[in-house]
Amino acid sequence: MTAEAVAFLGFAGSLPPGTVDEPIAICEDYLKDGDGNYSCNMGRMISESEETGGWTNFDQTEGCGNVGTSQNGIGGLLCSGGNPVEIIFGKEIGTNNGMTNLLSDFYDNCWTDGSNNPPTAPLNVTLPVVECEDGTFDQSCVEKVVGAVNVDIIWINTNNASENFGNVGKNKENPPTYMVAPGHEPFSCSYTDAQTAEVCWNNFVNHFDIKDRDGNPAPYLTQSIYFLPNCEVHKPTGITGGVNYGVLSEFPALVD
Template sequence: MNSKITKKIGNESGAVAIYVAILLPVLLMVAAFGIDINHVFGVRNELQNAADAAALAGAMELNDINGVLTVEDAKLEGERVAKLHSAGGQAVSEMVIQTGHWSNTTGIFTPSENDTQLENWQDIPGDLLDLDTNFINAVRAQTTRSDSPAFFAKIFGIDSLAVTNDAVAWVGFNELTVNYPYAICADTIGWDDNNDDVPDPECNVGSASNDRNNKDDDYDPTSETSMWTNLVQDEMCSEISTNANEMKELTATCGDGAWSLNKLEPTGATNGEVVPAFNNMYQCWENFRDNNGDIPWQLVLPVVDCDDSNTCPKLLGAIQVSIVWMIDQEGPNMDYVPTEMEHPSDPDAGTQAWTWRCDPLSEGQSPETCWAEFVDKFGLKDVSGDPAAYMKRSVYFMTTCMEAEPEGNSSFNPASKILAKYPKLVE
């Protein structure tokens, strides 16, 4: 009886040995590929880190300080940063850096060979610009390790594996970060405040804004041109008045502040005369000119719907302006007339700066003629569309869409018309 059982067990152990012999190659294959796949995933993660960093670094260099497209700089910086990373114990040496267009609507990156930006893109409504593949706003980085070594897979004749990964970094628009508490009325710069989704501010519009309450016979200089704002955007906006002490403190920043605001929300403001605030702003202007000479003072300012309210107007967006002149006190002889100022763009080419000059003491010239010429060359108009008058406590500025210095983080917010300084990974 026992001998029969022993014989049966022996027969079964022999069968198991046969099964093991049959399955062993399969088990070895699974183990080999399991180890190699785990290694591949590690390499892939390292390549993803390299691609992310390269895309972001390239996108940071996609536009220069004046918002001018610099494709070659973006590609070189992307390559440089990719090479700082390693994958599978080896420095990343295989990469492709592309510039092109990212659409938030379609979620698609379209590579482009263009090295100049889409002409007059500032005049294109935001929803259409998002779909225009000729508008360069993104960098794609692809990193590869074509010879990632295989280990156990070599048993089956597989010596190496190719691994690749990519990332797209997108440069959107400023997320409405302003740097001075002086709000521009939308109508003053041709902003379409009836279209909240795609406002379309005009570029290089010259305007005059005045901070006084008295009225002339034919022209009210305080009519909906600008407002002082305390930048308060909460349920207390309508209950907290914008007072002189508060504005004095806020305006002392001289453009070095940074306030992130929410589009279409009410913002605390006043359209009355605030002498301490204007005095601070004027002193900032004087300091800027002392340090920089006769060039415009650029600020990123909020744009509000002044028809909505004079204490809690709706914020429509933000725009960069070039302040080309300020007047503190009115003199009987127009003794503070500009004699030299850099124009932010060429009237013919639309991009290159040029310098205007006028000597009121030269033959045929006077303070009056220099002022008239200055107003004409910079296209400065009052709220009625007439040439801007020489007035005390006044700010003369141009909207400078072509010269907008990148600011803030990327968001899908074409209302600002200002390219973001910091890109965002979108793929």
């Protein structure tokens, strides 16, 4: 006896443990262009004030466990090997958009590796993509996971940053003076006073075409992560069934 079956290999529909690098989720709409397609031709900004992303504890059980920003809730997941359990697309996941304390820890321990000097190369990470109501990141286990995306984080401002460039030299994360990111010419800038610092920041966001949610050049804001989406197709993982954000599935799905 013989039988025939048809299967297809698409984009990941689940993420095995250790696939996602950090407990940071990005709103799906914020990765798309005006036509609703995934786009990586410009940078983005995750910010508490922008509500385009936030923290996740990877918990998809009923109630999503502790979604606070405490060490037990999310803090212990920073720089610790990624999601400890499988992430299933289409299910809600524990989320919290409070950036303040966790972002400082992320800056010190993941972005700078404990040093006082920001890196000159991006931090490449794979992050979960969630479906945000009205394109706005909420909290308390309301977002559904719809995919995973690989991004290059090119700058971070913590709660210690200032929108006042007169004080920028007093903070540990001054406007970037040098950064080399894949697919872009190296960026360099120097400054000696507040006015030049503002010019340096403006040159930085223009160089990498980093936008806010309204499509304007990204401002220098506190509690913000600036990143470049990645258009390369990445290592297969999990089962088929997800949205195309560049992460292929490892196992095909039976269709007939």
